[in-house]
Every structure is written in C-alpha cells, then in structure tokens.
Amino acid sequence: MPQPLHRGGERAATQLNELGVRRGGVLLVHASMRSVGGDADSMAAALRGALGPEGTVVVPAFTPENSDTSRSYLQRVRGLGVEARAAVRAAMPAFDPAVTPAPTMGALAEAVRRAPGALRSTHPQTSFAALGPAAGQLLAGHRRDCHLGEESPLARLYEADAQVLLLGTGFDSCTAFHLAEYRRPGPPRRLYRCVVAAEGTGGLWWEYEDIALDDSDFAALGDDFVRARADAVGTGGVGAARSRLFPLRAAVDFAAQWLQDHRADGC
Numbered sequence: 001m002p003q004p005l006h007r008g009g010e011r012a013a014t015q016l017n018e019l020g021v022r023r024g025g026v027l028l029v030h031a032s033m034r035s036v037g038g039d040a041d042s043m044a045a046a047l048r049g050a051l052g053p054e055g056t057v058v059v060p061a062f063t064p065e066n067s068d069t070s071r072s073y074l075q076r077v078r079g080l081g082v083e084a085r086a087a088v089r090a091a092m093p094a095f096d097p098a099v100t101p102a103p104t105m106g107a108l109a110e111a112v113r114r115a116p117g118a119l120r121s122t123h124p125q126t127s128f129a130a131l132g133p134a135a136g137q138l139l140a141g142h143r144r145d146c147h148l149g150e151e152s153p154l155a156r157l158y159e160a161d162a163q164v165l166l167l168g169t170g171f172d173s174c175t176a177f178h179l180a181e182y183r184r185p186g187p188p189r190r191l192y193r194c195v196v197a198a199e200g201t202g203g204l205w206w207e208y209e210d211i212a213l214d215d216s217d218f219a220a221l222g223d224d225f226v227r228a229r230a231d232a233v234g235t236g237g238v239g240a241a242r243s244r245l246f247p248l249r250a251a252v253d254f255a256a257q258w259l260q261d262h263r264a265d266g267c
C-alpha cells in the first residue's frame with residue numbers, strides 16, 4: 001500500500017494531477033531529485049498518491065555496472081593497462097534482480113525498486129521496477145536478448161497506454177524513444193556482454209546480440225516532438241523542477257518516423 005503523504009507529498013501529488021497524471025493509470029518516470037528537491041521516498045509516495053491505489057508507477061533500473069561492453073565500463077578503463085582492465089572486469093558484480101542496485105538511474109528509481117511490494121524485470125542490463133497492480137503484467141516476459149524492444153516492458157507500456165513523466169529531466173533520458181529504434185526497418189545490431197548470477201558460481205559471463213542502442217540524438221528528437229505535438233505534451237512545476245508529461249504511444253510513434261528520417265544507418 002502507498003505510504004501516507006505528508007504535507008509536501010500531498011502538494012507534489014496535487015501538482016502531478018494538475019500536470020495530467022491519470023489516477024488509475026500507468027506512469028513511466030525518469031527523475032532528477034537534485035532538480036526536484038526533497039527526498040526520493042517522499043516523491044515515490046507522492047507518485048503513488050497521484051496515481052491512486054489502481055495506478056502503477058514504473059522506473060528504469062538499468063545496470064551497466066556488470067557489463068564490459070557498456071559505455072560506463074569503457075570510460076572507467078580508458079587508459080588502463082591490460083592487467084588493470086582485467087582486475088576491473090573480475091570485480092564486476094553479477095546481476096541478481098532481487099538485490100542488484102541501479103545507482104546510475106537516480107534516487108527515485110532506487111526508492112521505487114527498494115519499496116515493499118515492488119517487482120523487477122529480469123533483464124541483466126535494462127530491467128525495470130514497478131509498484132502497483134499492473135506491475136506483474138508490465139514486467140513479465142522481459143527477454144534477456146531484448147533490451148528495450150517488443151519483448152520488453154516498454155512494449156507492454158505502449159500497449160497499456162502509459163504516460164511518461166520527465167521529472168526534472170530532459171528528453172535525452174527518455175527511454176521510451178528506444179522502442180522506436182526497434183521499429184525501424186533493419187536497425188543496426190551489435191554484441192553485448194555482461195555477468196549474471198549463476199547457482200554454484202560467482203557469476204557467469206553471457207554474450208548476446210541486440211539492437212545498437214543510441215540516445216545521442218534524443219534531445220533533438222524530443223525538441224521536435226514538442227514542436228510537432230505540443231497538444232500532447234504537458235509542462236508544469238513539480239517540486240522545484242519543470243517537468244513534462246506525455247503519452248508514451250505518441251512519443252514512440254513520432255520517434256519511429258523521426259528516426260527513419262534522420263538516421264541513415266539501417267535504412
């Protein structure tokens with residue numbers, strides 16, 4: 001059950017409803033608590049309050065820390081020698097959906113992931129966490145060789161007519177746009193590798209092929225989405241931050257055409 005709201009949480013919940021968050025709906029949230037202010041647990045409670053008992057909040061719980069093909073790993077080992085690189089790789093924690101933190105996703109995502117009753121999908125790199133009655137349905141069947149495509153929670157969120165809340169963040173962090181990458185004809189692919197928990201071992205390295213994810217143009221994509229679909233994008237203050245709310249379907253459908261028009265690879 002959602003925690004009782006204190007006065008500040010009640011105000012945030014009211015702001016969220018005024019922005020357009022639907023009671024009883026499904027909401028995918030990206031948040032910068034540094035921009036919003038306050039504490040993450042209170043904001044998580046405010047989100048549950050705005051959604052009501054029939055609503056479900058979803059957050060990304062991604063874990064690049066257990067991969068030697070991730071951007072964060074490559075940045076970490078840049079300039080290191082062979083032995084130092086091997087030491088960093090050997091120390092990587094194996095992914096376990098029950099306990100592995102997602103520190104790069106921010107304080108709110110961690111607050112939702114750790115909350116009593118929260119569920120998490122099982123992809124070792126791009127899991128999602130959710131709280132609410134639709135959590136199990138939204139997170140089920142996240143295939144381990146499909147980061148953010150048709151066999152991921154993003155596709156289930158699309159089917160559920162979810163809303164996306166950018167809480168003090170920009171479109172460069174809009175995960176929903178990645179679903180559109182899978183819906184392009186012939187998208188480029190690449191190999192990924194990560195270490196996962198395996199019974200009787202300290203961890204098992206697993207390599208798989210998937211879409212070459214690229215968020216480098218998402219800020220420009222988001223700007224064009226706002227200009228083209230101003231009717232679909234609500235903007236308002238939540239806490240100390242300017243935030244945006246919009247339908248996930250509208251964002252993905254727009255992005256699919258935008259990527260087709262603006263990216264040359266895979267076409």
